Amino acid sequence: MAPKWEWVDRFRREPRRSGIFLDFDGTISDIAPSPGGARLHPRAAEILPELARRFPMCVMSGRRAADVAALVGLPHVHYVGVHGMEWMEDEARLDPLVLPHLPTLERARRELAAAITGLPGVELEDKLASITVHFRQAPSEEDEALRLAEGLADALGLKARRGRMSVELRPPVDIDKGTVLIRLASGWKLRRALYAGDDLTDVDGFRGLRYLMKEGAFEGVAIAVLSPETPIELEAVADLAVEGPDGLLDLLSRL
Template identity: 30%
Template sequence: MLPDVEAYASWLLKHPSALNSFDCIMKEAKGKKVVVFLDYDGTLSPIVEDPDKAFMSTEMRAALREVAKQFPTSIISGRSRDKVKEFVQLNNVCYAGSHGLDIMQPPKSRDKKGNEGAFQPAKLFLPAIQEISMELEHKIRETQGSKIEDNMFCISVHYRQVPPQDQGNLKEKVKSVVENRPEFRLTEGKMVIEVRPSIEWNKGDALNYLLHTFGFSNADDVLSLYIGDDQTDEDAFKVIAGKREGFPIVVSSIPKETKA
């Protein structure tokens, strides 16, 4: 057995496969209201070189459609809400973009004309975010392989295609843009560095907000499932683990520290 295979096997003992534990999950779900939360990239779609081509498969879309018919289902992504909706193409799913800073109201919360509302706790930051986006475009335009993605309430700088020797310099350029802006902070994901408003709001807060809008915040017969693969999903895992009524499920082919 190779060392990395041994490490993964050991990790699986602490974090058993959800598929292998499916009977246990079904047993816990019996008689309860199941609510499903999902990340997008790396969970519903593969991680790809070009973030604009992170398409979900037809089979995954069909499976998600069926899940959403049975249970309230939400996708909480770091992408912009519109971008995730464009990828998923389903109307029976609730979308939360920008790591939960832009949350679509569930159908029952829409106005009399059926218009979608949105919860946006960082709305006042939009003008500054647009300024930062333009400054970043200028700063890193000569960095080969870099890509800026405007996710409305956060800006993602992808460096998956940046040569390894240039990645450190790219990160320093991004840091220089926000170093004198205490109202913003940097976070890192899989080959991406992000500029986000410095407010106390994350995917865990988004999960709690959605449970509230679904009318489940004070219910004792709710079982939440959250499936994600990235560091930003850990805040949601922590919320579910704290409630002790649900299953945080991490998608990973390597050992990693996780609350799931």
Template identity: 40%
Template sequence: MGELFLHLDSQTKWIHEVLSQRPRGLFTDIDGTISRIAPTPEAAALLDGVAPLLRQAEATFDIVAAVTGRAARDAAALVGDDHILYIGNHGFELYQPELGKRVLAPAALPLVAALESVLDEIGPPLQERWPGLRVEPKGVTASIHLRATSDPATALEDVYRSVLEHVARASTGLRVTRGRMMVEIRPDLAVDKGTAVSEVIREHGLRSALYLGDDRTDLDAFRALRQLAEEGTCQGLSVAVQNDEAVEVAADADLVLPSIEDVPDFLRLLLT
């Protein structure tokens, strides 16, 4: 497990040392990190104080980015800041509202029809089996939300297995992963939060970066930061928001926040 963040002076010094090199970047997941997990995606809201902290970060960091499984425009609507970068759909989409620029991974586009077909085939029987299950198409990816079912943990295992078997049988070119009480379906390509963060770091020549996340898909970004540090490209710090639904994230982080309630204070520390 990564080092537990206890607001020690030695930890503060270490964080600032890692981020001392410019240009530098701040990358954060949204749901479960700067926004509490909500019953539905539409019900989510930023933690109190986070919005002004992100605006303040724009003056301290050379790149500020929200990295999420949400469609990028949905993420921008939730965060409400047109001046930062949005990496959506687990890395398949980049969106800069200020520039009106949105880019989708070209290799994913031919697989959209296959994704839609899978959702049409599996959605109705799964919803019948698990009332409260919600299918969320997001363009090049999709999420199946299970938090509102009668037994989310059991539903997660059952739905994950069912979708995995269906996708494998149909040879769709898609892959299936698990998140916090959700199943994700996306193109089976070498694209994820880690590849997207690496691309941004290399494109902007960042020399240091911090990534803040809470779920399994954030592990790709943690690993990408480690690789960039090992090759001498960019110093990195991976910070996990501890939770009971994705315990392996804390195990792979450099630093661990005890709960989501600690995130605003941690952001304030970064900006001092």
């Protein structure tokens, strides 16, 4: 692993070859009680515009690409949604690999909507390329919501993935935050990048960095953004850890 702070100088010296990849929820926003309540952290709104002018920047979220683009609302940022399956150009684009799975996702959506009527407080978030079942408002229904979602994923040939007080059903395609990071880093001819995130899907982003480091002269900095809900897997594979969005923004302000 690179010495703790030297990478900051290298980022500052060569910003156009140094990428900044950020998750949204819990990383540059505080976790909200429901997905609709999240807002860009006020300090992120101060710091990111200037960074986005100097560094290639991508915000990658499990949300829809248009949703995260609207929440961040900054120019010069590449917005990726649904863990890499969607991105913003002039409008939202869906990865072609996802298209054959849309009918199955539609069926899963109908069956889940019917099943959760018996689980008060459990919410569905329809993201076209995936469906997230949220139980933050109904923690006592966690086991039942997981059983439902994971059972249905098995039955329909979809993948189920657990997140912070949620589980997501997604198509069985090889797309994640890491594969997107690898593609963008090579398109942008990056020599180094940082990736910051707070949840299990961000381990994929870290894996993207590791892959590029193994391939050649590439410097990756994997940053775990800690909260009481941070999965131990994330901190275990990070290069460094910061306390919440505030800790991350302290660090980014050094750039």
